[in-house]
Amino acid sequence: MTQAMINLGILAHVDAGKTTLTEQILFAAGAIRQAGSVDKGTSATDSLSVERERGISVRVATETLYWNDHQINIIDTPGHVDFSAEVERSLIMLDAAVLVISAVEGVQSHTITLFQALRSLSIPTLIFINKLDRVGADVDRVMGEIHQELSSHALLLQEVSDTQTSAASIRQYWPFRLDADATDWSEAIQQQIIEHNENLLEAYLDDQTLSVDQIYQGLVASSKDGEIFPVLTGVAKQSMGIDDLLQAMVDFLPVAKTDLAAPLSAVVFKVEHDKQMGKMAYVRVFDGVIRSRDLLLNLTQQKEEKANQIKRVSRGKYVDVSEINAGDIGVISGLASVRVGDVLGSDSAVPKAHSLAAPLLTLQVKPQDIADFPALVAAFAELTDEDPLLDYEWLAEQRELHIKINGKIQIEILEAILLERFGLQAQFEAPSIIYKETPLASGEGYECYWMPKPCWAIVTFLIEPAERGSGIHYSSKVSVNDVAQKYQNEIAAIIPDAVKQGIKGWPVTDCRITLIKGEDHNVHSRPGDFQIATPMALLKGLQETETLLLEPILSFTIYSPLEFLGDITSDIVKMRGRFDGPEVKDNKVIIHGHVPAATSLDYAVDLASLTGGKAKMTTQLDGYEPCTLEQGKVTEYRGISPLDRDKWILAARGALK
Numbered sequence: 001m002t003q004a005m006i007n008l009g010i011l012a013h014v015d016a017g018k019t020t021l022t023e024q025i026l027f028a029a030g031a032i033r034q035a036g037s038v039d040k041g042t043s044a045t046d047s048l049s050v051e052r053e054r055g056i057s058v059r060v061a062t063e064t065l066y067w068n069d070h071q072i073n074i075i076d077t078p079g080h081v082d083f084s085a086e087v088e089r090s091l092i093m094l095d096a097a098v099l100v101i102s103a104v105e106g107v108q109s110h111t112i113t114l115f116q117a118l119r120s121l122s123i124p125t126l127i128f129i130n131k132l133d134r135v136g137a138d139v140d141r142v143m144g145e146i147h148q149e150l151s152s153h154a155l156l157l158q159e160v161s162d163t164q165t166s167a168a169s170i171r172q173y174w175p176f177r178l179d180a181d182a183t184d185w186s187e188a189i190q191q192q193i194i195e196h197n198e199n200l201l202e203a204y205l206d207d208q209t210l211s212v213d214q215i216y217q218g219l220v221a222s223s224k225d226g227e228i229f230p231v232l233t234g235v236a237k238q239s240m241g242i243d244d245l246l247q248a249m250v251d252f253l254p255v256a257k258t259d260l261a262a263p264l265s266a267v268v269f270k271v272e273h274d275k276q277m278g279k280m281a282y283v284r285v286f287d288g289v290i291r292s293r294d295l296l297l298n299l300t301q302q303k304e305e306k307a308n309q310i311k312r313v314s315r316g317k318y319v320d321v322s323e324i325n326a327g328d329i330g331v332i333s334g335l336a337s338v339r340v341g342d343v344l345g346s347d348s349a350v351p352k353a354h355s356l357a358a359p360l361l362t363l364q365v366k367p368q369d370i371a372d373f374p375a376l377v378a379a380f381a382e383l384t385d386e387d388p389l390l391d392y393e394w395l396a397e398q399r400e401l402h403i404k405i406n407g408k409i410q411i412e413i414l415e416a417i418l419l420e421r422f423g424l425q426a427q428f429e430a431p432s433i434i435y436k437e438t439p440l441a442s443g444e445g446y447e448c449y450w451m452p453k454p455c456w457a458i459v460t461f462l463i464e465p466a467e468r469g470s471g472i473h474y475s476s477k478v479s480v481n482d483v484a485q486k487y488q489n490e491i492a493a494i495i496p497d498a499v500k501q502g503i504k505g506w507p508v509t510d511c512r513i514t515l516i517k518g519e520d521h522n523v524h525s526r527p528g529d530f531q532i533a534t535p536m537a538l539l540k541g542l543q544e545t546e547t548l549l550l551e552p553i554l555s556f557t558i559y560s561p562l563e564f565l566g567d568i569t570s571d572i573v574k575m576r577g578r579f580d581g582p583e584v585k586d587n588k589v590i591i592h593g594h595v596p597a598a599t600s601l602d603y604a605v606d607l608a609s610l611t612g613g614k615a616k617m618t619t620q621l622d623g624y625e626p627c628t629l630e631q632g633k634v635t636e637y638r639g640i641s642p643l644d645r646d647k648w649i650l651a652a653r654g655a656l657k
Contacts (some may be wrong), residue, residue: 003066003069003070003071003326004016004069004070004071004250004255005070005071005072005073005095005251005255005256005258005328006070006071006072006073006095006096006253006254006255006256007073007075007093007094007095007096007256007284007327007328008072008073008074008075008094008095008096008097008098008247008249009075009090009091009094009097009123009507010022010025010074010075010076010097010098010099010100010255010416011075011087011097011099011100011109011114011118012099012100012101012111012114013101013102013105013108013111014078014104014110014628015105015129016100016101016105016111016129016131016235017102017130017237018077018100020236020237020295021098021100021128021130021236021242021245021275022074022076023215023236024236024237024239024244025074025242025245026065026074026425027066027239027377028239028246028261029065029066029067029072029246030065030066030138031064031065031066031314031315032063032315034316036657037565040455043532044292045457046255047073054237059086059246059270060075060076060077060078060087060089060090060269060270060282061076061313062074062075062090062282062313062317062329063076063314063316064312064313064314066245067246067247067251068246069221070250070489070535071254071354072249072250072251072327073118073329075090075093075094075329077090078329078556081233081380086387087117087269087442087507087519088115088117088353089269089340089353089378090269090270090340090369091121091123092121092269092350092351092352092353093269093284093450093616094121094256094327095123095124095253095254095255095256095283096123096124096125096126096247096249097118097123097124097125097126098125098126098127098128098245099114099118099126099129099132100113100116100128101127101129101142101146102128102129102130102131102134103134103137103138103139103142103163103233104129104131104135104138104284105138106125106138106141106142106145107142107145107146107149107150107616108616109604109616109617109618110193110618112149112150112288112557112616112618113620115150115354115620117150119151119365119629121352122226123226124224124225124226124253124254125226125248125360125608126222126223126229126230126232126245126248126252126253126338127146127150127154127229127230127231127232127437128144128230128231128232128233128234128241128245129142129231129232129233129234130235130236131235131236131237132160132163132164132168132170132233132234132235132240133163133164133166133168133235133238134142134164135164135368135578136164136166136602137168137413138163139156139160139233140164143156143231144588144657146231146415148557148559148585148588149629150229151229152217153227153228153229153230153585154229154230154231155189155192155193155199155219155228155229155230155231155618156231157189157231157232157248158171158172158231158232158233158241158244158646159171159463160570161234163326168240168243168306168567169236169307170233170234170240170241172244180567182422188609189209190215191216192228193215193220193222193228193443194210196213196218196222196227196404197218197221197222197227198220198529199648200214200218200420200465203489204493208279208422208566209461216535217353217452218357218587219252219399221253221640222262223253223254224253224254224384226648230248231246233246233247234518235617236461238303241403247544248439255324255327256327256328257271257286257301257327258325258326258327258406259287259326259349260289260326261288261345262287262288262290263287263288263345264285264287264288264289264290264297264344264345264346264636265285265286265287265288265343265344265345265346265347265348265349265350266283266284266285266286266288266290266295266324266343266344266345266350267283267286267341267342267343267344267350268281268282268283268285268338268340268341268342268343268344269282269283269284269329269340269388270282270340271338271339271385272386273339273382273385273386274318274333277309277318277333278333278334278336278597279331279333279335279336279338280311280318280332280333280484281329281330281331281335281342281577282329282330282331282339283324283329283330283332284329285324285325285328285329286325286327286349287345287346287348287349288325288326288345289323290310290320290323290324290327290330290332290344291310291323292306292307292308292309292310292322293305293306293307293308294306295307296332296344296345297336297344297345298335298337298338298342298343298344299342299343299344300339300341300342300343300345301337301338301342302340303337305335305336305338305402305584306334307332307333307334307335308332308333308334308391309332309333309334310322310323310330310331311330311331311332311333312329312330312331314565317559318331319574328375330339330432335524337356338385338389339384339385340385340386340387342351345547348403348545349408350528357362357407358377358389358621359389359404360390360406360432360552360597360601360621360657361404361405361406361407361432361433361434361464362402362403362404362405362431362432362434363386363402363403363405363411363426363428363429363430363431363432363504364400364401364402364428365380365401365402365403365426365428365429366401366426366427366463367424367425367426367427368425368427368519370424372424372425372595373399373401375422375424375482376422376426377394377401378423379418379421379422379424380392380394380401380403383414385611386614389404389406389606390403390404390405391404391567393638395598395638395639397651397656398639399641400638402433402571402638403620405431405642411428413429414426414428415428415626419642429515432556432633432635433551433552433597433601433632433633434506434507434550434551434552435506435508435549435550435551435627435633436503436506436549436550436624437503437504437506437507437508437509437547437548437549438465438466438510438511438547438548438550439463439464439465439508439542439548440465440545440546440547440548441465441540441545441546441548442462442463442464442465442545443459443462443463443539443541443544443545444460444462444463444516445460445461445463445536445537445538445539445540445541445542445544446459446461446539446541447533447534447536447537448533449529449533449536449649450521450524450531450651453524454523454524454526455524455525455526455532455573456461456519456520456521456525456526456529457487457520457525457529457530457532457533458517458518458519458533459483459515459517459518459530459533459534459537460515460516460517460518460537461513461514461515461516461534461537461541462467462512462514463511463512463513463514463538463541463542463544463545464511464512464514465510465511465512465545466510466511466512467510468623468624468625469510469623470497470510470534471509471510472496472499472508472509472511472512472513473512473513473517473640474492474495474512474513474514474515474589475512475513475514475517476488476491476492476514477514477515477516478516478517479620480517480585482517482518482519482520483515483518483519483520483530484520484525486527486650487520487529487530488515488518488530490502490527490528490530490531490534491515491530492522493530493531494530494534494535495538496631497535498534498535498538498539498642499511499538499602500512500618501637501638501641502539502547502548503539503543503546503643504547504549504634504635505634505635505636505637506549506550506635506637507511507530507548508542508547510550510624511623513538521617526556528652530647531652532648532652532653535629535641535642535648536643536645536648538642539641539642539643540643543643548626549626549627549628549632549634550625550626550632551596551597551598551624551625551626551627551631551632552594552596552597552621552622552623552624553595553622553624553625554595554600554619554620554621554622555592555594555596555598555619555620555622556577556591556592556593556594556617556619556620557590557591557592557616557617557618558589558591558607558615558616558617559588559589559590559617560588560589560591560592560607560611560613560614560615561587561588561589561611561614562587562589562614563617564586564590564610564611564614565582565616568583568591568610568615571603571606571610572591572595574592574599575595575596575599575600575603576595576599576631577593577594577595577596577599577600578593578594578595579591579592579594580592580593584653594622595624596627596631597621598631600619600634603617604617604619608637619641631639
């Protein structure tokens with residue numbers, strides 16, 4: 001009989017004890033022989049040297065355990081906000097999650113962001129309050145924060161005592177064998193369970209007597225539906241509460257849905273490079289089966305590649321398996337072109353990804369030894385396969401390498417990875433905010449590329465401003481009799497690259513581009529001619545329309561003691577921010593608003609300093625808004641500009657030396 005399967009993510013704000021908890025779960029279930037230590041750098045799920053040295057997770061790690069007839073695939077995720085992209089990639093393949101919160105620090109800024117992401121994808125979630133033995137541990141206070149800042153539907157299923165000491169203990173509310181007296185369930189717990197179960201609520205309103213078993217089954221159903229969030233507690237470092245948490249996983253969380261007979265639908269959520277086996281793609285299969293030697297369609301890249309070997313991660317090592325069935329995860333070698341986020345087969349069963357953090361910073365990277373430039377470029381090509389948001393750009397003529405990042409801690413980690421894995425020492429220049437630009441008015445861009453022969457590509461584009469946040473929309477009104485379909489395909493393919501830099505040096509967005517006139521030649525037109533002409537025409541058009549500079553705007557929520565309200569609102573105004581009317585309750589205040597990223601990237605640290613760590617701030621990219629040139633930044637075009645017509649054509653034709 002096939003075991004029930006759960007793909008379970010372990011998520012937390014950094015330093016809540018997430019990796020230690022994962023180690024203890026694996027050990028308790030017999031998946032590892034000895035629980036590793038984050039402090040000693042021996043944890044099974046921190047495989048990179050930089051993770052072990054610094055005691056933080058920077059990459060998603062997977063392990064498999066078995067508990068009470070369930071196969072649980074554990075996905076340990078990074079806790080630091082700079083590595084939110086790793087978390088984001090893991091969310092789409094989860095059936096359920098455990099959100100870890102420290103009993104001392106309580107609900108922190110990234111905890112809120114993570115919980116909101118889990119809710120947006122309707123992922124059923126258990127909450128584990130860790131570190132009961134630490135000085136300052138206060139479960140009642142943390143439950144209050146959970147109810148105020150996460151959800152009022154969180155339900156503490158244990159009674160704790162002697163916190164802040166080594167004698168801390170737990171008493172269960174919920175019965176494993178359903179033989180507890182109904183008085184063990186507080187009235188408040190029973191009421192919450194009843195309110196979130198339609199059948200129980202109907203019986204209750206009809207004055208029917210509800211048994212412990214009925215209430216318990218209502219709790220199970222509501223938890224699996226993500227309507228109630230069971231809360232458990234413990235001390236991961238001392239393995240206290242681990243068995244209870246494991247049992248809660250199989251009791252209160254849903255199993256993966258499986259359809260082996262359906263067409264393949266899978267997603268790549270992680271890529272690693274192994275010295276012996278090459279590129280290794282971590283895959284979650286939603287429908288169908290992947291077998292060794294199968295020819296797989298990479299839907300994202302419209303390419304077919306063969307799965308050479310299929311493996312599972314066990315105790316930090318690859319173990320051969322024959323197939324990956326629907327509902328399961330595994331690792332595939334042989335997919336040379338695959339990148340994180342690629343869909344294999346059909347996308348019919350793949351959930352929509354949730355965006356936690358688009359990169360807001362760009363910077364230039366140089367090797368310490370100029371002779372190492374080719375090796376550095378190759379290294380970032382490999383790293384971009386693993387993290388596409390790095391989006392490296394190599395400008396060969398200028399010998400410039402640019403990447404995108406989420407935060408400054410990421411720079412330190414990249415430095416360490418380059419040195420450890422590639423033997424390269426690199427210098428990272430100061431990062432800059434990524435601005436964008438959009439046309440101010442409607443205009444036309446024209447290019448007649450017919451010299452030097454052989455070539456022929458004549459195009460005219462109508463460029464128009466579009467609704468904020470709409471991105472780039474391209475269409476053609478030109479007949480295939482004027483521009484053959486194969487050349488129109490060239491134009492459509494080059495548009496995304498052609499608008500990566502506008503006349504102010506930033507990506508162009510919120511724009512409609514329409515091909516309104518064009519001409520090819522049955523003798524002189526060559527493949528690639530329209531890819532050369534299109535960027536020239538578009539940049540000319542943007543010169544005519546002029547462009548408006550846009551800056552990234554963050555939506556924020558600040559939770560603070562009321563006494564700091566005046567200082568905080570003053571800071572928001574100084575940062576060119578705006579905010580709604582503050583919400584005041586029990587001498588605390590919640591402030592919602594928007595603020596430019598350029599003025600606020602370090603404000604969370606300043607806020608903690610201002611309030612003695614009593615306030616917290618969550619942020620999320622909310623879009624781009626106009627700013628003045630003084631408020632923003634204009635940058636030079638990186639590489640050869642299409643406006644430098646002769647040089648652009650020579651470079652495109654490979655004639656530059």
